[in-house]
Amino acid sequence: MAGRIIEWNMVEPPRKRTKTPRAAIGLAALATAGALVQVGLLPAMLGLAWLVASAVAYLMYWADKAAAGRGARRIPENTLHLAGLLGGWPGALLAQQQFRHKTIKQPFQVVFWLTVVANLGLFAWLAHSGMAAALTG
Structure with missing residues (x-):
């Protein structure tokens, strides 16, 4: 084996596919909201x-991924979490899967899913309590 040259493959190993179908969850959430509007259980606004x-x-995640690729200034993670908490989590899920962005970083994902649960809780409370109808007129 003396004198044998060993070649190192510098190609990044393939990423594992996520077990969570992020895009499917995001699209299902938006479709459910649309269906609830159609049957009158959720105000259109x-x-x-x-x-x-x-x-x-979605656009924020796209911009952050593009900035990461250029080495430019990034969108703070807290801002991405706030967008999810305020109802943008279905779009964030679509962007995470499409752009393969923020899917591996476990601390980010833990906080992200907590914002999803919090948003769904608020969403359910607004719809169930009648506050949504009061807020939208």
């Missing part, structure tokens, strides 16, 4: 607000 928040969160 609240459904629209959730959709807009999701679009904003």
Whole structure:
């Protein structure tokens, strides 16, 4: 074996596929909100607000991933979490899967899923208590 050259493969190993179908969960959440609006269980303004928040969160993740690739200034993680907490988590899930962004970092994911639970709790309370109807007129 003396004199044999060993070649090192510098290619990054393939990432494991996530067990969570992020895009499917995000799309199902938005579809459920749309269905609730259609049957009158959710005010249209609240459904629209959730959709807009999701679009904003999606764009924020896209911009953060692009900035990471360029080595430019990033969007703070707390800002991404706030977007999710305010209803943008379905769009964030879509972006996480599409851009493969923020899916491996476990501390981020723990806080992210806590914001999802908190948003769903608030969403359910607003819808169930009648506050959503009062807020939207």
